[in-house]
Amino acid sequence: MEVFVQQIINGITLGSIYGLIAIGYTMVFGIIGMVNFAHGDVFMVSAFIALVTFLILTLWLGVSSVFLALLIVLVAAMALTSLVSWTIERVAYRPLRGSFRLAPLISAIGMSILLMNFVQVTQGPRNKAVPPLVRGEITVIPSDTYAVTVSYKQMIIWAVTAVLLLVFWYLVAKTPLGRAQRACEQDQKMAGLLGVDVDRTISSTFVIGAALAAVAGTLYLMYYGVVSFADGFVPGVKAFTAAVLGGIGSIPGAVIGGLMIGFIESMWSAYFSIDYKDVAAFSILAIVLIFLPSGILGRPEVEKV
Amino acid sequence: MAAITTTGRSDDATLARAFKEALYAGVLSFGLFVLFIGLKTDQNIRNELILVPRWRLLGVIVVLVMIARFVAVAWLQPWIERRKAEKARAPVVEAPPGFIRQNFNALGIGFLLIFPIAMVLLFGFQGSLKWVDNFGIQILIYVMLAWGLNIVIGLAGLLDLGYVAFYAVGAYSYALLGTHLGWSFWVLLPAAGIMAAMWGMILGFPVLRLRGDYLAIVTLAFGEIIRLVLINWREVTNGSAGISGIPKVSFFGLFTFNVSDPNYISKVLGIPQSGAYYKIFLYYLAVALCLLTAFVTIRLRRLPVGRAWEAMREDEIACRSLGINTTTTKLTAFATGAMFGGFAGSFFAARQGFVSPESFVFLESAIILAIVVLGGMGSLTGIAVASVVMIGGTEVLRELQFLKLIFGPDFTPELYRMLLFGLAMVIVMLWKPRGFVGSREPTAFLKERKAVSGSFTKEGHG
Numbered sequence: 001m002e003v004f005v006q007q008i009i010n011g012i013t014l015g016s017i018y019g020l021i022a023i024g025y026t027m028v029f030g031i032i033g034m035v036n037f038a039h040g041d042v043f044m045v046s047a048f049i050a051l052v053t054f055l056i057l058t059l060w061l062g063v064s065s066v067f068l069a070l071l072i073v074l075v076a077a078m079a080l081t082s083l084v085s086w087t088i089e090r091v092a093y094r095p096l097r098g099s100f101r102l103a104p105l106i107s108a109i110g111m112s113i114l115l116m117n118f119v120q121v122t123q124g125p126r127n128k129a130v131p132p133l134v135r136g137e138i139t140v141i142p143s144d145t146y147a148v149t150v151s152y153k154q155m156i157i158w159a160v161t162a163v164l165l166l167v168f169w170y171l172v173a174k175t176p177l178g179r180a181q182r183a184c185e186q187d188q189k190m191a192g193l194l195g196v197d198v199d200r201t202i203s204s205t206f207v208i209g210a211a212l213a214a215v216a217g218t219l220y221l222m223y224y225g226v227v228s229f230a231d232g233f234v235p236g237v238k239a240f241t242a243a244v245l246g247g248i249g250s251i252p253g254a255v256i257g258g259l260m261i262g263f264i265e266s267m268w269s270a271y272f273s274i275d276y277k278d279v280a281a282f283s284i285l286a287i288v289l290i291f292l293p294s295g296i297l298g299r300p301e302v303e304k305v
Numbered sequence: 306m307a308a309i310t311t312t313g314r315s316d317d318a319t320l321a322r323a324f325k326e327a328l329y330a331g332v333l334s335f336g337l338f339v340l341f342i343g344l345k346t347d348q349n350i351r352n353e354l355i356l357v358p359r360w361r362l363l364g365v366i367v368v369l370v371m372i373a374r375f376v377a378v379a380w381l382q383p384w385i386e387r388r389k390a391e392k393a394r395a396p397v398v399e400a401p402p403g404f405i406r407q408n409f410n411a412l413g414i415g416f417l418l419i420f421p422i423a424m425v426l427l428f429g430f431q432g433s434l435k436w437v438d439n440f441g442i443q444i445l446i447y448v449m450l451a452w453g454l455n456i457v458i459g460l461a462g463l464l465d466l467g468y469v470a471f472y473a474v475g476a477y478s479y480a481l482l483g484t485h486l487g488w489s490f491w492v493l494l495p496a497a498g499i500m501a502a503m504w505g506m507i508l509g510f511p512v513l514r515l516r517g518d519y520l521a522i523v524t525l526a527f528g529e530i531i532r533l534v535l536i537n538w539r540e541v542t543n544g545s546a547g548i549s550g551i552p553k554v555s556f557f558g559l560f561t562f563n564v565s566d567p568n569y570i571s572k573v574l575g576i577p578q579s580g581a582y583y584k585i586f587l588y589y590l591a592v593a594l595c596l597l598t599a600f601v602t603i604r605l606r607r608l609p610v611g612r613a614w615e616a617m618r619e620d621e622i623a624c625r626s627l628g629i630n631t632t633t634t635k636l637t638a639f640a641t642g643a644m645f646g647g648f649a650g651s652f653f654a655a656r657q658g659f660v661s662p663e664s665f666v667f668l669e670s671a672i673i674l675a676i677v678v679l680g681g682m683g684s685l686t687g688i689a690v691a692s693v694v695m696i697g698g699t700e701v702l703r704e705l706q707f708l709k710l711i712f713g714p715d716f717t718p719e720l721y722r723m724l725l726f727g728l729a730m731v732i733v734m735l736w737k738p739r740g741f742v743g744s745r746e747p748t749a750f751l752k753e754r755k756a757v758s759g760s761f762t763k764e765g766h767g
């Protein structure tokens with residue numbers, strides 16, 4: 001029982017990170033029908049931005065308050081990652097819009113390879129470890145053999161994710177920008193005719209997705225304390241899996257899918273073999289898709305002839 | 306300024322715009338690069354992270370970006386516009402294809418056959434090793450893989466992101482059967498092909514109902530599952546350490562390439578010992594396998610099943626309503642594609658003598674997919690050209706040691722290989738989204754054979 005509760009706690013933490021990344025995939029797919037393969041690497045880039053900003057703050061500027069540092073790092077990572085994603089969209093995807101379907105996908109895969117190797121070349125191939133920022137934990141269920149604990153790190157992750165999801169929900173549901181986005185999702189040409197700036201809306205989709213990925217990247221760095229140039233791929237694929245699982249194109253679906261992948265992974269690690277946790281996540285993806293081909297909250301694809 | 310205006314190359318407005326754009330580009334690149342190029346994280350002796358500033362490098366790169374943007378906006382773009390306008394005005398004259406164009410395939414095959422001989426003549430046996438092995442065999446393996454994947458994506462229109470799984474199945478079947486049972490290459494090659502084809506069916510079966518990106522992500526997941534199983538099933542696959550000591554290919558049992566064997570090639574033929582014979586033999590073997598793949602693909606396109614693939618790529622619903630069994634059509638496409646992946650895998654295992662899960666990462670799938678798409682999907686020649694450009698191009702970077710003279714002794718061109726590969730993928734897509742060969746020759750036609758533009762064919766949505 002204690003193990004189960006503990007794994008739920010760990011699963012929510014992991015799932016929050018996946019969910020934040022998955023939103024970027026699902027939004028971009030919903031609006032332009034493209035798999036933004038470089039998104040996982042954008043996430044990795046954001047973790048590096050967070051790392052360097054954190055080092056500037058602590059080594060050069062001597063910021064001692066952890067929370068102030070974390071806040072500044074978060075804002076800086078969101079801003080700079082948005083810039084990266086905006087540039088990628090402008091340079092590598094926008095010229096290919098309206099071209100045949102695989103062209104943006106190949107361009108995105110190329111971008112993903114490019115980002116990964118750019119970081120490797122500029123920052124070196126080694127793992128970058130930061131000292132643990134936040135220590136301490138709260139014991140939820142005290143026990144002599146297996147105490148269930150929630151660390152402060154995990155609580156920060158939950159809080160940040162919850163707040164950002166609320167802000168994000170407000171942005172999509174209540175603001176003109178969100179309305180424009182939903183309009184473009186339904187019918188780009190019509191939205192354009194009715195005075196929505198389609199290009200700018202799509203750019204803003206990339207920017208928002210990247211900002212959420214940056215939050216995930218910062219939290220990831222804080223949680224694991226280590227990042228390397230190759231760390232974008234696996235979380236990226238899992239987040240994409242989460243987006244597909246939840247029904248690609250559906251934003252609540254992405255969050256639910258992320259949490260599910262997080263749960264599956266932590267449960268599997270606890271009860272079965274930790275070596276095969278990724279196999280479990282991918283197998284469940286395959287099984288769900290075979291029986292529920294459009295995901296949990298996705299609309300079934302109807303083809304009219 | 307006056308000179309520029311009189312030649313009509315540019316005017317003040319364009320220059321002003323170029324200046325502004327260059328400023329934007331500078332600010333943008335500063336923002337993008339400041340934390341990556343401007344500052345480098347490094348470990349000190351106590352293993353703590355420190356920051357090493359590289360402001361000068363950052364400055365140089367930002368200025369270079371600004372200059373590039375200025376030149377692009379001020380001169381390059383107007384020039385391209387003018388070219389376009391001239392082309393639009395000039396009447397379209399279809400130039401008859403030249404000699405090289407007409408006989409491209411024959412010339413290509415001829416070149417393939419004499420390539421190792423030419424290399425031996427130019428560089429000697431020892432010097433030719435690098436060219437035949439790193440360039441020749443390497444590129445041919447990718448050609449084989451890409452032609453195999455082409456059946457799945459280019460012909461049947463099924464977007465498969467986990468093709469490397471079949472490559473791995475082929476390589477591991479070869480490695481395991483070869484080391485445990487000691488079978489020869491000529492038995493193992495079909496065995497590995499059949500094994501991979503079987504896995505193609507097994508993996509193809511569950512995804513029959515899926516379309517487009519869902520299919521892509523599930524195949525990607527299968528590719529990853531196979532790799533993770535190879536890493537973790539240590540009793541059989543020896544985990545990430547891989548399997549070594551895979552037997553070499555023999556020349557139909559007539560002579561072998563192991564120096565210690567009684568029928569080692571130099572003993573049989575009475576020529577001096579050299580490692581190059583084996584590589585040259587492997588090279589011709591790869592050429593033969595490639596030609597086999599090409600031949601089968603070309604013939605299959607004319608068979609009912611090949612026509613069914615192409616019909617399914619164009620419109621699955623129409624296909625079904627005309628009575629084509631899409632289940633078998635999809636499964637045969639997966640199995641045939643997988644079989645060629647298995648052939649390539651077993652050849653790879655025989656060539657390396659060592660396999661490990663490291664060789665079968667997603668990046669390989671991405672590279673093969675990129676080659677297929679860059680080659681123009683469905684065009685065998687285009688795909689071959691694309692693999693020469695992409696794989697050969699990145700291999701050439703290993704050879705650019707003279708760059709050390711320019712950038713200093715710390716400069717290692719190898720590091721930039723994949724960076725440039727990714728960049729090349731993006732640039733080629735922007736420049737030619739349809740790939741190098743953008744037209745198709747239909748196999749079925751009414752009166753005359755006419756090449757159609759690639760824009761008229763659908764792909765990758767099945």
